[in-house]
Amino acid sequence: MSLTGRTLPKFDRFYCDGYDLSGYSRTIGPLEQVYDEHDLTADMGDTVKGYLPGHLQSNVGVLNAVFDNTATIGLHALMATAGAMRTIVVARGIRAAPAAGDPAFCGQFVHKGYQPDGSSGAAYATLPFSGMAANAATLQYGAWGVLLHENAVRLVGSGANTGSGVDNPAGKQTTHGGFFIYEVLAGDGAATLSVDNSASVGSGFSALSGATSGSIACAAGVSGVVALAPTATVKQYLRWQIAFGAATTVTFVSCFVRGFGIEP
Amino acid sequence: MSLTGRTVTKFWRIGIDDVNGTPREVPFDTISPVGFQYDEVELTAWQDQVKGYLTAHPDAAIDFGGPFDTTASVGFAVSAATPALSGSHTVLYPINGLQTPLAFAIHIGIRAFWATNDPVFGVIAASATSGYLLTKYTVDGEKYSARVVPFPGTVPAWGTAIIT
Numbered sequence: 001m002s003l004t005g006r007t008l009p010k011f012d013r014f015y016c017d018g019y020d021l022s023g024y025s026r027t028i029g030p031l032e033q034v035y036d037e038h039d040l041t042a043d044m045g046d047t048v049k050g051y052l053p054g055h056l057q058s059n060v061g062v063l064n065a066v067f068d069n070t071a072t073i074g075l076h077a078l079m080a081t082a083g084a085m086r087t088i089v090v091a092r093g094i095r096a097a098p099a100a101g102d103p104a105f106c107g108q109f110v111h112k113g114y115q116p117d118g119s120s121g122a123a124y125a126t127l128p129f130s131g132m133a134a135n136a137a138t139l140q141y142g143a144w145g146v147l148l149h150e151n152a153v154r155l156v157g158s159g160a161n162t163g164s165g166v167d168n169p170a171g172k173q174t175t176h177g178g179f180f181i182y183e184v185l186a187g188d189g190a191a192t193l194s195v196d197n198s199a200s201v202g203s204g205f206s207a208l209s210g211a212t213s214g215s216i217a218c219a220a221g222v223s224g225v226v227a228l229a230p231t232a233t234v235k236q237y238l239r240w241q242i243a244f245g246a247a248t249t250v251t252f253v254s255c256f257v258r259g260f261g262i263e264p
Numbered sequence: 265m266s267l268t269g270r271t272v273t274k275f276w277r278i279g280i281d282d283v284n285g286t287p288r289e290v291p292f293d294t295i296s297p298v299g300f301q302y303d304e305v306e307l308t309a310w311q312d313q314v315k316g317y318l319t320a321h322p323d324a325a326i327d328f329g330g331p332f333d334t335t336a337s338v339g340f341a342v343s344a345a346t347p348a349l350s351g352s353h354t355v356l357y358p359i360n361g362l363q364t365p366l367a368f369a370i371h372i373g374i375r376a377f378w379a380t381n382d383p384v385f386g387v388i389a390a391s392a393t394s395g396y397l398l399t400k401y402t403v404d405g406e407k408y409s410a411r412v413v414p415f416p417g418t419v420p421a422w423g424t425a426i427i428t
Contacts, residue, residue, distance in 0.1 A: 005334030005351040009405045030404035035361045037399050040416040041321055048300070049323045050416030053361045053399045061404075094334055103334055103353055105403070144357040144401075169354045170283045171337070260283055260358045 004094070011093030013151065014063065015183040015253050016086050017078070018221040020151060024068050024075040026124070028090055029061040031105045033142055058143045059131040060088055060109050067116045067123035073220070075125060082114045085133040087223040089183055089255055091147050100240070101166040104147040104255040106181045108136035108225060137225040138179050138257070145178070145257030148195065149240035151185065153251040156244040164202035165237035168258060173199065176259030177232040180211040181225045183253040187218025190245030195256050197235035205239060211256065218250045234258055268374075275373030277347055278328060279340055279427035280398075280412070281366035281390060283358040287340040287427045288350040292330035293407075298370050298385050299422070300324055324420045326370070326386075327400075329409035343426055344379040352408050356401045365395025365415040369427045381424045387414075388427045394418045 009029075013022040035053035069076040090105040091098035098104070112130040116123060132139055146166055168174065182193045194212035196205040210228045228234070240254050276295070282288045300322035308315045335351035359366060369386030371378040378384075387395050395418060400411035414420055 005336075005353065006331050007334075007406060027405070030402045030409075032402045033357070033360050033400070034402060034411075035399040037325075037413055042416070043321065046321070046417055047419045048414055049321045050418055051325075051397065051399070051413040052363065052416065053397060056361055092332075092334075103357075142357070142360065144353075169334075169337075169351075170358050172284065261362065 007092060007094045011096060011098065013091045013093065013098050015089040015091070015185070018183050018185060018223040019073060019078055020185050021065065021075060021078070024065040026064045026066065028063050031061060031090060031143070032057060032059040033144065056142060057131060058107060060090060060105065060107070060129045062129070063127040065125050065127065067125045079111070079127055080114050082111050082127070084111055085109070085136060086111045086129070087181065087183070087225060089181060089253055091150070091253065097150070098147055099150050100147055102147045104145050105143050106145050106255050106257050107138040107143045108133045137227045138181070140227060140230055141177070141179055141257055141259050143257065145255045146238065147253070147255050148238055149252060149254040151251070151253050153186070153249055154242055156248045160243070161196070161239055161241050163239050165196070165198060165205065165239035167201065168236050170260070171236070173233060173235045174258050174260060175231065175233045176261045177228040177230040178234055178256055178258040179225055179227040181255050181257065182213055182223060184216070184218045184220070184222035184250065185253065186220050186249070186251040187222070187247050188249055189218060189247035190215050191218045191247040191250050192216070192243040192245065193252060193254055194241045194243070195254070196239045196241050198237045199235050201237050207241070208234060208238070215245055218247050218252070230259060271372065271374045275376060275378060277371040277373065277378050279371060280355065280368045281359070282337060282350070282355045283362070285390070286337070287367055288337050288355045289340050289347055290330070290352040290355050291333055291349050292328045294329045295370070296327040298326060325411060325413045327409065327411045329407055332403055332406055332408050340427060344377055346377060356398060356408065356410055360398050360401040362397060365390045365393065365397065365418065367427050368396035368412050371426065380426060384423050384425060386420050387418060388423065388425055
């Protein structure tokens with residue numbers, strides 16, 4: 001019995017709107033995926049109560065962080081204004097820093113509060129979220145996906161990604177779309193981030209249609225979501241991809257959340 | 265008096281279909297009461313000396329939770345074998361909210377790894393009209409919590425056969 005998949009929250013990383021806030025973060029969660037249960041019992045015909053799932057409540061929970069007013073990149077500078085939609089990736093490392101293939105909880109969530117608190121002596125901040133934003137591009141999908149590119153720099157000289165890709169935990173291609181999400185943490189010009197897919201591990205990769213950022217000006221604070229149609233085919237293996245324009249260096253995180261037919 | 269039927273939870277096993285309909289065993293460390301809980305309808309008349317009830321429909325939802333785990337899926341261990349655990353995350357997040365019934369069963373081993381003829385509760389073989397649905401998969405820190413409910417028209421049952 002090989003149990004290599006257990007981990008601890010200290011290996012989580014929190015990315016928001018193109019910034020890595022892990023250095024301030026203490027806890028995040030619960031990472032909630034709960035469906036309304038509708039009782040569809042036919043009282044005269046059914047022996048036992050039966051249910052069907054309705055709408056999904058998808059929420060990243062509450063971020064508890066160390067209060068920090070560092071200029072430009074500090075928690076206070078970036079998150080003090082609540083009430084906006086935030087593009088978030090919570091990457092879960094498996095007993096190590098997150099790497100490609102690890103799970104990631106992703107989406108665009110409503111940031112509803114920012115509450116510094118010094119009652120324990122230390123100055124912390126609590127940042128609650130209320131759920132998926134009603135205008136989110138991710139509204140058709142759940143939030144659990146896979147990390148394609150961990151927080152790392154790519155240089156123009158490195159060329160395109162020729163890696164073997166990451167497998168779908170379900171071990172097959174899916175035909176229910178999904179969404180591509182990216183967080184650019186640093187960069188110096190234009191580049192295009194995207195996703196490749198393949199039916200085979202290590203070969204046969206081609207661009208996943210529609211899963212591209214288009215040319216974006218890469219710099220800290222850039223993030224985005226590109227949702228595919230709910231009927232799009234996504235092959236079994238995925239990998240990150242980058243095409244450099246004027247940029248020579250880009251540091252980014254990218255993920256893909258696959259639909260499993262749960263969504264409409 | 266022979267009391268050979270008692271046991272402890274380390275011999276319990278959860279079996280649940282993955283997104284491909286293949287039974288998997290996931291790690292868990294907490295579970296709600298297993299079995300039926302009937303609605304009680306009180307039908308006492310003023311003239312009665314004692315309150316009287318009838319049972320209406322039972323509920324058979326089950327909440328469980330345990331360690332978050334991304335281990336790759338493996339086959340469900342056969343009767344009397346050492347449990348073979350698949351990752352809880354690997355199995356559960358793709359089936360959350362699915363509208364297709366899944367096999368789901370609690371296997372209660374009696375002071376040994378579960379073996380045929382030991383108790384089982386749930387639906388051991390799903391069909392298009394019978395099984396369980398997962399309606400919750402929430403991760404908090406290093407643990408997950410989940411909930412399954414019967415698909416409408418399903419009659420979970422106590423039995424002694426393994427999930428298939």
